[in-house]
Amino acid sequence: MPLGQRAGDKSDSRYCGVEVLDFPAGEGLPAVLNHSLASSFDFILAPLVDPNYRPTPGAVLPVSASDLVLGPAQWSNHVVGKISEWIDLDAEDEQLRLDSELTLKQEIAWASHLSLQACVLPAPRRSSCGNYARVVNQILQGLTNMHLWLRLPLEKSEPMDDDLDKLKHNNNALQNEMVDSWELWNSFRLLCDHSSQLCVALDISSTLPSINSLGRWFGEPVRAAILQTNAFLTNGRGYPCLSKRHQKLLTGFFNHSVQVILSGRSNHNVPPVSGGVLLGDENHTEDASVRHALSPYLEYTAYLYRRMDPLPEQERFEINYRDFLQSPLQPLMDNLEAQTYETFEKDVVKYTQYQRAVAKALVDRVPDDAVSTTRTVLMVVGAGRGPLVRASLQAAEETGRKLKVYAVEKNPNAVITLHSLIKLEGWESLVTVISSDMRCWDAPEKADILVSELLGSFGDNELSPECLDGAQRFLKPDGISIPSSYTSFIQPITASKLHNDIKAHKDIAHFETAYVVKLHRIATLAPPQQVFTFTHPDFSPNVSNQRYTKLQFEMPPDMGSCLVHGFAGYFDSVLYKDVHLGIEPNTATPNMFSWFPIFFPLRKPIYVPDRSPIEVHFWRCCAPTKVWYEWAVTAPTPSPIHNSNGRSYWVGL
Numbered sequence: 033m034p035l036g037q038r039a040g041d042k043s044d045s046r047y048c049g050v051e052v053l054d055f056p057a058g059e060g061l062p063a064v065l066n067h068s069l070a071s072s073f074d075f076i077l078a079p080l081v082d083p084n085y086r087p088t089p090g091a092v093l094p095v096s097a098s099d100l101v102l103g104p105a106q107w108s109n110h111v112v113g114k115i116s117e118w119i120d121l122d123a124e125d126e127q128l129r130l131d132s133e134l135t136l137k138q139e140i141a142w143a144s145h146l147s148l149q150a151c152v153l154p155a156p157r158r159s160s161c162g163n164y165a166r167v168v169n170q171i172l173q174g175l176t177n178m179h180l181w182l183r184l185p186l187e188k189s190e191p192m193d194d195d196l197d198k199l200k201h202n203n204n205a206l207q208n209e210m211v212d213s214w215e216l217w218n219s220f221r222l223l224c225d226h227s228s229q230l231c232v233a234l235d236i237s238s239t240l241p242s243i244n245s246l247g248r249w250f251g252e253p254v255r256a257a258i259l260q261t262n263a264f265l266t267n268g269r270g271y272p273c274l275s276k277r278h279q280k281l282l283t284g285f286f287n288h289s290v291q292v293i294l295s296g297r298s299n300h301n302v303p304p305v306s307g308g309v310l311l312g313d314e315n316h317t318e319d320a321s322v323r324h325a326l327s328p329y330l331e332y333t334a335y336l337y338r339r340m341d342p343l344p345e346q347e348r349f350e351i352n353y354r355d356f357l358q359s360p361l362q363p364l365m366d367n368l369e370a371q372t373y374e375t376f377e378k379d380v381v382k383y384t385q386y387q388r389a390v391a392k393a394l395v396d397r398v399p400d401d402a403v404s405t406t407r408t409v410l411m412v413v414g415a416g417r418g419p420l421v422r423a424s425l426q427a428a429e430e431t432g433r434k435l436k437v438y439a440v441e442k443n444p445n446a447v448i449t450l451h452s453l454i455k456l457e458g459w460e461s462l463v464t465v466i467s468s469d470m471r472c473w474d475a476p477e478k479a480d481i482l483v484s485e486l487l488g489s490f491g492d493n494e495l496s497p498e499c500l501d502g503a504q505r506f507l508k509p510d511g512i513s514i515p516s517s518y519t520s521f522i523q524p525i526t527a528s529k530l531h532n533d534i535k536a537h538k539d540i541a542h543f544e545t546a547y548v549v550k551l552h553r554i555a556t557l558a559p560p561q562q563v564f565t566f567t568h569p570d571f572s573p574n575v576s577n578q579r580y581t582k583l584q585f586e587m588p589p590d591m592g593s594c595l596v597h598g599f600a601g602y603f604d605s606v607l608y609k610d611v612h613l614g615i616e617p618n619t620a621t622p623n624m625f626s627w628f629p630i631f632f633p634l635r636k637p638i639y640v641p642d643r644s645p646i647e648v649h650f651w652r653c654c655a656p657t658k659v660w661y662e663w664a665v666t667a668p669t670p671s672p673i674h675n676s677n678g679r680s681y682w683v684g685l
């Protein structure tokens with residue numbers, strides 16, 4: 033039974049499992065599964081084979097239960113396979129290594145036969161696990177649907193078997209020799225070439241590493257958080273509860289579709305909470321006489337799940353866009369469709385900001401004593417279907433200023449809509465529609481105010497600079513451009529899902545393309561930094577829109593190493609004076625949904641060792657018919673220069 037219903041959120045984190053440590057005497061897997069399901073768990077993590085089994089020629093695999101005992105739906109929906117924990121593929125002992133390889137392959141073959149969705153691989157026993165990864169990699173080549181979850185402790189783990197000797201001789205080395213489980217994961221997945229079927233199950237116990245170190249996991253394919261009973265504290269009434277840090281981590285996991293699996297022996301033998309979150313359910317049928325030992329922990333986990341705030345309406349609307357890569361729009365080269373305009377026009381916040389900016393500009397431009405004698409000429413360039421015309425007229429009404437508006441639009445279809453809007457609203461005496469590209473329009477008079485919204489997720493990536501360079505010909509020398517400037521930002525991120533989705537195309541071009549994407553399963557590794565700024569108008573001679581910026585990002589000192597899959601990009605725009613609009617996370621305009629971030633991928637993810645800075649270069653390149661970005665990393669290790677000459681991705685002029 034799911035932990036709860038959260039409106040709009042259908043992610044797997046609703047389901048909670050329980051790890052089967054051993055089968056009670058006389059009870060096999062079917063009985064344990066039934067008991068767990070009856071106790072409101074959704075699935076079990078259970079051994080598929082007798083843990084005492086060692087391969088012997090001719091022996092039949094001693095399975096926990098066969099496919100005659102449980103039906104296919106039960107196996108596939110309610111059982112995650114636990115691969116035998118004794119296997120040690122990097123042991124010194126060759127026989128142990130060979131037995132381990134054979135057993136691992138037999139167990140996975142059996143799990144595939146049962147159509148399980150996933151199997152948990154035991155945690156590597158050593159920091160060097162090349163042979164383990166080799167065998168898993170072989171298995172991954174042959175898997176169709178099943179996923180493998182590599183089990184790892186969520187802590188700067190205890191030294192591994194082969195590190196112990198070193199430590200005995202040098203106590204001071206202890207701190208440095210501690211193995212960061214993320215490092216283990218990283219080398220394992222690199223050896224398995226970023227297989228999209230290799231995921232992570234994190235064991236959570238009582239101690240947690242720093243927030244920055246934990247944060248890295250949100251960009252990794254973590255599928256399960258195995259929450260140990262020893263991670264729980266005891267509240268005043270004797271019931272299990274979690275520390276604030278554990279609660280926050282769990283909420284983070286719930287928000288990232290990570291399932292909880294409870295594990296360990298019960299340390300809290302308490303009766304059900306009356307009216308408790310699970311027992312309070314109408315169709316709950318738990319029999320108190322056979323109460324599951326981990327029920328109190330499940331009840332607390334469900335309480336944390338249900339306590340989360342509902343997803344805001346906007347998030348619910350955008351849920352299907354999470355981590356979905358889209359090509360950026362090219363409104364200059366292409367003509368947008370009605371549906372796209374309609375989506376833009378729903379963003380009330382964006383137009384409110386524009387209205388505020390125009391109102392302030394009008395008041396600055398026309399003093400109160402000149403209101404009756406002055407008519408301001410305002411040109412909306414790239415008017416689309418007219419929302420900025422409306423916002424400008426409303427600003428005029430609000431400030432009591434007189435306005436003459438030109439609505440310039442190059443999309444002939446949007447121009448038709450503009451004409452009907454003006455007729456419908458009775459704006460014929462106020463607004464003139466111009467069907468033209470702003471770069472070549474011969475304006476009959478000069479404008480006091482030029483209003484445009486030609487901004488992409490990265491600010492200048494829809495070629496606002498090139499368009500406004502053309503349009504400023506008809507702006508008065510002291511005229512105002514709204515926006516007056518915009519700046520792009522980037523920050524390095526871990527984004528294994530995005531990397532795998534791009535990799536699936538099996539070409540370089542997709543790794544040299546920028547994508548618009550609602551980033552979700554990512555880890556941001558350092559604060560965003562400014563890339564390029566454009567200011568309007570700019571009447572200085574020989575204005576160039578080419579840009580080059582070199583940036584250095586320092587990761588937090590307590591984070592540990594990380595893998596950078598690419599850069600998240602944003603923009604912020606000053607519309608007029610203190611009125612701004614943008615998506616840069618630190619200053620993002622609340623409740624505005626017109627822009628998702630942009631993502632610049634790296635062909636080969638870059639490993640950044642603990643406390644090493646990453647050095648990045650971004651170029652904006654211009655040619656007569658196109659504009660494009662090139663990007664590269666030079667430290668800690670160089671990447672190829674991406675998108676040389678705009679060979680894979682460019683924006684048409």
Ligand SMILES: C[S@@+](CC[C@H](N)C(=O)[O-])C[C@H]1O[C@@H](n2cnc3c(N)ncnc32)[C@H](O)[C@@H]1O
Pocket residue numbers: 363364367368373376377413414415416417418419420440441442443446468469470471484485486487499
């Ligand atoms: C991002 S849309 C914004 C439309 C509208 N202002 C809004 O906020 O809904 C940009 C509009 O500018 C138009 N556009 C782009 N480049 C242009 C150019 N050089 N001259 C005229 N219109 C242009 C596009 O056709 C599109 O309608």
